[in-house]
Amino acid sequence: MLNHRILLNQRPVGEPNAESWKADQEEVRELADGEVLIKVLYISIDPAMRGWMNAGKSYIKPVEVGDVMRALGVGEVVASKNDRFEVGCHVSGSVGVQEFAISDASDLVKVDAKALPLPVYMGTLGMSGLTAYFGILDTGMPQEGETVVVSGAAGAVGSVVGQIAKIKGCKVVGIAGGEDKCKYVVEELGFDACVDYKSGNLRKLLRTECPEGIDVYFDNVGGDILDTVLGQINKKARIVICGAISQYNATEPQGPKNYLSLLVNRARMEGIVVFDNYKKYPEAIAQMIEWIKAGKLNINFQEEEGGVAAFPEVLMKLFKGENTGKLVLKIQA
């Protein structure tokens, strides 16, 4: 059986391009004891992928040149030498950009394909949703009545952050690119407002929507937007640094020029990595399923077609801001 896959061909400087990737195929090998063979159905397209392509110390080891590109995903177990995962069950875990993944099962969890669409296990109930959950609750610490601002508000993480902040009784203002996304954020996700950073004067728009200042900022984008928000934070504000999609392809990264606003406002800027919370995943997922059932949490995702060959192009949609909700790539049916 042939496995089509995408390898990291060359570490990019700036934006990934055609040279970054190499399409490849190999015969699927026999399983060793404890392993399972997963037919990959969907992979999760994440901004973090850009970081994994870089050499150097980070929160996770880089993908090596020549290796299959790392990707989280969901699939069906089609062969198994592991008692915990029987043929026919669905699993979520690190599968890579390929059609068939052999896993030692150490990071796999079973998912219920009948309860919810499979992409939800990569989105609201996957790494994106968990990042949102722990980031906003444990680090953002939103209090009832506070003003919470979220960038990348239409994205996989931002959309969940804002909905959780609403559940906690906050005023929630999103930042997104374009009228359609802003409309989506307010009408479908229930944010109180959403400002379009592409429309011109973000500073003024934010001031209008946040007349009492900003208590919590959940940042997925970095760059000028972070600086603008820093100019409007309240005393003791909490800024959650979850990502910086505007900077991942930058060859000369831009630091927040307004960081001394932290001093003036005795405010805090703190980075988060979802994996630190793995022991608390079950309780977070249980809570989010409850919210989904209660209609308080929208399971938004955007599904792209094209299999592994479409991966390089679909990844760029993230950096161009062309997705609304969790972006997933369908690998096969």
Next chain:
Amino acid sequence: MLNHRILLNQRPVGEPNAESWKADQEEVRELADGEVLIKVLYISIDPAMRGWMNAGKSYIKPVEVGDVMRALGVGEVVASKNDRFEVGCHVSGSVGVQEFAISDASDLVKVDAKALPLPVYMGTLGMSGLTAYFGILDTGMPQEGETVVVSGAAGAVGSVVGQIAKIKGCKVVGIAGGEDKCKYVVEELGFDACVDYKSGNLRKLLRTECPEGIDVYFDNVGGDILDTVLGQINKKARIVICGAISQYNATEPQGPKNYLSLLVNRARMEGIVVFDNYKKYPEAIAQMIEWIKAGKLNINFQEEEGGVAAFPEVLMKLFKGENTGKLVLKIQA
């Protein structure tokens, strides 16, 4: 009686210069009920003064053009219509850059001129020392065995920060400018090491002195030094933003390009303002007096002569890094 004083003449762009100041004199007026007349003996020269000269929202209102420049200081009460402060007692408070200050006494505290040299009440036991105390203990939260790095290590705040971190059982590495200062920091203040940022490769020097990475960084300087430290922090590091003396005169401020190290390391960067802790000043001062008596805390200060006329020049010594320990200006005997 004539009062010589220095007024803010013009808000500077970049470094303060001769145009920024105006020397002036006025006849001392009669006291109203509740007021005291202070013969100013010393004023405290603080980096924060540069911020007070700017218009715009900050943690304290700006000095208005035409007003006496704000300064903390110590002096002797020479006339009093306030029962709490008798003629002859010594006080510390906001006195301004002038020879005689009339105060409603609301911010004055009595100090004991016999117990310690008067400048100590502006340094180790004044705003600088209190900033160090609350910043390192409450925000830096150093744990025994951790590595603490302090910039501006020979300065008024940094010198106290490092000594407190030593008392708490940490490995303490200072950053200062020049061999003499570094020698002072190690030999007089008892830091484990001090690296000279002017000597060339700060990155390498820090790595040599902090082989286990940096757990707490107390930043007084900002700029490239902050970026270099960000590249060497440990997981869950705490960065205390106390000041950014390299940036106060900058017309185009420099943000920390490496701020995404906060994300990778789940680290925190937090601003502090000493005034938030005013209710806890007495216990902090009591603790520091105990440490001084026990020989654990060095009361370092640098006294400049020249009275109010010397103020513009002495202030620039701070920005040029020409002081070791708390910088004070003697106003009169």
